[in-house]
Structures are given as C-alpha cells and as structure tokens.
Amino acid sequence: MAVKSKSSVPGVDRRSKVAAVALVAMLSMAGAVAAEGWPRQVDATYRITFNGFDIGKFGFRASIDGNSYAAEGDARLSALLGAFKWQGASRSSGVVADLSAQPKGYTFDYAGVGKSGSIKMGFREGNVAQVSVVPQKPAEPGTIAVQASHLAGVLDPLSAVLALSRTTGANPCGRRIPVFDGKQRFDLVLTYARQQRVAEVRPSGQPGVAYVCNVRYVPISGFRMSDETRHMAETSGIEVALRPVPSAGIFIPYQITVPTKAGTATMTSEQVNIVTRREQIAMTH
Numbered sequence: 001m002a003v004k005s006k007s008s009v010p011g012v013d014r015r016s017k018v019a020a021v022a023l024v025a026m027l028s029m030a031g032a033v034a035a036e037g038w039p040r041q042v043d044a045t046y047r048i049t050f051n052g053f054d055i056g057k058f059g060f061r062a063s064i065d066g067n068s069y070a071a072e073g074d075a076r077l078s079a080l081l082g083a084f085k086w087q088g089a090s091r092s093s094g095v096v097a098d099l100s101a102q103p104k105g106y107t108f109d110y111a112g113v114g115k116s117g118s119i120k121m122g123f124r125e126g127n128v129a130q131v132s133v134v135p136q137k138p139a140e141p142g143t144i145a146v147q148a149s150h151l152a153g154v155l156d157p158l159s160a161v162l163a164l165s166r167t168t169g170a171n172p173c174g175r176r177i178p179v180f181d182g183k184q185r186f187d188l189v190l191t192y193a194r195q196q197r198v199a200e201v202r203p204s205g206q207p208g209v210a211y212v213c214n215v216r217y218v219p220i221s222g223f224r225m226s227d228e229t230r231h232m233a234e235t236s237g238i239e240v241a242l243r244p245v246p247s248a249g250i251f252i253p254y255q256i257t258v259p260t261k262a263g264t265a266t267m268t269s270e271q272v273n274i275v276t277r278r279e280q281i282a283m284t285h
Contacts, residue, residue, distance in 0.1 A: 038064045038096055039248055041275040046253075048077065051263035055079045058267060062162070067095050071158040077112075086112030092158035094123070101163055102126055106156035108182060119182035127152045128180055146185055146222045154180040160188070165242070165251050172242045172251045173213035184222040190215055196241050198254055201284040210241040210254045231261050243269075245283075248276045254285065 039062075046058040056077035063070050073090040088110040094103040106121040122130040128151035139145070155163055160179045165172070173192035179185070190213040198208045215238040223229050232238075237259040242251040252274075256267040274281040 039276050043273045045271045046267045049266045069096050092156050101159045103156050103159040140224050142224045144221045150185045150221050154178045157181050185220040187218040204283040206245050210243040212241045248274050
C-alpha cells in the first residue's frame with residue numbers, strides 16, 4: 001500500500017542521546033494490557049534516570065471502551081541543571097481484539113532545546129496509510145529509505161505497548177513486535193533472561209517478582225548506520241522487567257534499562273493503578 005507523506009522520507013530533528021533513549025524506552029515499553037479480557041483503564045507513572053541521575057518523568061494512560069482503545073504517553077525531561085529540557089506527548093487510538101491491537105491514528109508532538117515538531121500517522125486495515133512530519137527535513141546521506149512494504153502490519157509505539165503486554169502464557173517474553181514511529185521502521189525482539197524481585201512501598205497482594213526479557217533492537221529502514229545506531233543494534237544489555245498482576249490477569253513494565261554509548265538510561269515504575277471490570281488495583285514501587 002502506498003504511503004502518502006509530506007516528506008519524501010519521514011523524519012524528525014535529531015535529539016540529544018538522552019532524549020532519544022528515553023523516548024525509545026517510554027514509547028516502546030510503557031503500559032499494560034489484560035491477558036484475560038482488556039482492562040478498563042491503566043494509569044502509570046515512571047521515573048527516568050540517566051547514569052543514576054534523575055532526569056524526568058513519564059506518564060502513561062490507556063482506556064478501553066468496548067473494542068475501542070485510546071492511549072496517551074507524556075514525558076518531561078530535564079538535565080544539566082535545567083540547561084537541557086525536552087517534553088513529548090503521544091496519542092494513539094484504534095480497536096482491540098482478543099490478542100491484538102489495530103491502530104487507526106497516532107500523533108506525537110515534541111519540544112525542547114529550541115526545536116519542536118510533530119508526527120501524525122493514519123492506518124488502514126493494519127497498514128500505515130499516511131504520514132505527516134513537521135518540520136520536513138531531507139534524509140541524511142546513507143539513510144535506508146522506508147518502503148511501503150515495510151509498513152504492512154506494523155504498530156505505532158503506543159499500540160506496540162498493547163501488543164507487547166498481551167499474552168496468554170505465563171512468560172511474557174518470546175515476542176517480536178514490528179514498530180514504525182513515523183521515522184524508523186524497526187522490530188523489538190524479546191527473549192527470556194531471568195526473574196527479578198520487585199520492591200513495593202506498600203504490599204499490593206500481587207507477586208513480588210518480574211520476568212526480565214532481553215530486548216534486541218532490529219533496525220529495518222528509516223535509519224542511518226551511525227555509531228549510536230550500531231551500538232543499539234549490537235548491544236545485549238537492553239532489558240524490560242515485566243511484572244505479573246494475576247488479580248487483573250496482566251503484565252506491567254516494572255523497569256526498563258537501555259545502555260547507550262553515553263551511559264545507561266533507566267525507567268522505573270513508581271505508581272500503577274489498574275481498573276478492571278471487577279476491581280481496582282494500586283501498586284506503589
């Protein structure tokens with residue numbers, strides 16, 4: 001299916017490594033989905049650190065009404081005593097089935113360090129049908145062009161959250177998630193690594209253990225093989241710890257770790273509130 005775009009190759013302004021890593025982490029991993037019936041609502045707050053220093057917060061919300069869903073992600077980052085500031089807001093909507101999410105629309109707006117922009121995508125029958133990127137920017141030399149064939153059966157970052165967390169098995173790893181963020185087409189490949197204890201401020205009654213999955217970033221198109229991209233593709237240190245919540249039949253991301261050439265970015269759950277059709281569950285980490 002042809003892709004209609006206001007730019008020949010979808011793209012956004014280059015952001016700092018800290019913002020880029022935090023963005024990939026927050027958009028690609030944050031969220032939760034029911035394993036047996038979709039929850040009515042999930043609200044989560046995460047703390048973002050870089051090399052051990054707090055640099056910001058990320059908030060996530062997903063609401064499901066019938067077979068329709070709406071997801072929101074909001075991030076605010078600040079570093080270097082406030083000299084670097086960045087904020088981004090993403091929105092996605094679509095329909096859900098038993099084991100999948102099918103997006104209809106996605107938007108992402110960002111601003112920071114004197115730069116701002118937006119991405120808008122429309123979907124039709126599971127494929128990207130339209131992409132609009134502002135401001136328009138020519139592709140850098142060496143960028144692998146995005147082909148229409150790359151955009152069949154893909155998910156936007158927030159819809160990928162729903163697909164990532166949806167599972168009928170006890171182990172949430174063992175997944176390959178196809179993602180297009182408006183610029184890059186990539187896969188996230190998860191494999192089981194180990195189990196990890198979960199710390200809580202107040203007991204929630206849920207198991208205090210999480211499944212840690214290794215995440216391999218597989219770039220497909222819309223990227224230039226820079227040192228940072230090569231490092232992300234070759235590293236084995238990207239991990240996501242998914243915590244089971246049997247009372248709601250779901251998994252939630254507890255912690256995400258992304259090593260970069262400049263240091264390690266980590267996103268850790270602080271508060272998660274889940275509303276199912278039977279109960280409300282609150283977890284404070």
